[in-house]
Amino acid sequence: GKSREDVIEDLAVDIKNRMPDLFEVERAKVKFPVVYSESMNTVFVQELTRFNRLLHTVKSSLVELVKALKGQVVMSTELEAMGNKIFDGQVPNNWTKVSYPSLKPLAGWVTDFLERLAMFQKWMKEGSPNVYWISGFYFTQSFLTGTKQNFARKYTIAIDDVVFDFEVVPEIKADHKEKPADGCFIRGLFLEGARWGNEENVILEALPKQLYSVMPTIQIKPCSKAKLPKNKSLYKCPVYKTSTRAGQLSTTGHSTNFVLAIDLRTRESHPEKFWVRRGVAMLTQLDT
Numbered sequence: 164g165k166s167r168e169d170v171i172e173d174l175a176v177d178i179k180n181r182m183p184d185l186f187e188v189e190r191a192k193v194k195f196p197v198v199y200s201e202s203m204n205t206v207f208v209q210e211l212t213r214f215n216r217l218l219h220t221v222k223s224s225l226v227e228l229v230k231a232l233k234g235q236v237v238m239s240t241e242l243e244a245m246g247n248k249i250f251d252g253q254v255p256n257n258w259t260k261v262s263y264p265s266l267k268p269l270a271g272w273v274t275d276f277l278e279r280l281a282m283f284q285k286w287m288k289e290g291s292p293n294v295y296w297i298s299g300f301y302f303t304q305s306f307l308t309g310t311k312q313n314f315a316r317k318y319t320i321a322i323d324d325v326v327f328d329f330e331v332v333p334e335i336k337a338d339h340k341e342k343p344a345d346g347c348f349i350r351g352l353f354l355e356g357a358r359w360g361n362e363e364n365v366i367l368e369a370l371p372k373q374l375y376s377v378m379p380t381i382q383i384k385p386c387s388k389a390k391l392p393k394n395k396s397l398y399k400c401p402v403y404k405t406s407t408r409a410g411q412l413s414t415t416g417h418s419t420n421f422v423l424a425i426d427l428r429t430r431e432s433h434p435e436k437f438w439v440r441r442g443v444a445m446l447t448q449l450d451t
Contacts, residue, residue: 171246172232178249178273179225183280185218186211191287199316202309203291211283213301217261218280224257263301264404264420266450275448293342294335294380298351298447303404303422307383310347314385317345325385328392329426333361333379346385352378352402356443359427366398366427366438378445381425397426398438402445422447 165173188211195204228245231238245255252269254262265272282299286292300306307327315322327346335348342348358376360367369376401408402422425445429438 202312206309294348297349328384335380352445399424
């Protein structure tokens, strides 16, 4: 059979070969310039910069690791630790340091990373998507702020006065042909401890043995605080990046793992406290 070193080298080479080129940030700045009416251009360029940093770390460290395994450079403690993690199917620490929160094992992490990169490659080619895969962002907060900012500038109101109303729109699929007039469509969320009832358009109890269910597309509808519909039967459902539901506090004063709370309609027989007690939340990604 293969030696441990050979196994690590094969895995490292395989991952390295699956990685695309770095994004051309300068070209992106020209194609998506800073303009008053479209904050998403700024969000897009910032995301490319963040992803490039992680992509560069992944690629360069894999090159170094393969060289060390071949005996061409000295095997440092960091490279040795990296090789051990790869052998165990875990994400190396030198990657997680510059990565977004994720609890996925190495194989799932790599697949998810490539899907995120693909989303931005497509954006670079075709412009911003009609339905955003919210799980794909590195810093989701900037995307949400961009959505608010666009609305505030379009209707010349203070950004602090803008809040989000939400509507679940199951009929809007990932390949939908147009954007909403205001706000945006998002997909990619998982509901933990409950499921969505398309017929009644409300949150329902999970089916037996069902831990997670896929949430349909949601429309984020910015509006001014005064115009927010006063619907009594709502559950303010927290959205997290991973299932730990905890995280360091970031500059926004929020946990780095907390994204936002999305209001979901609920039956009057199931008031908010019913779902709070069950700890129902939405996640942008599963742990597998």
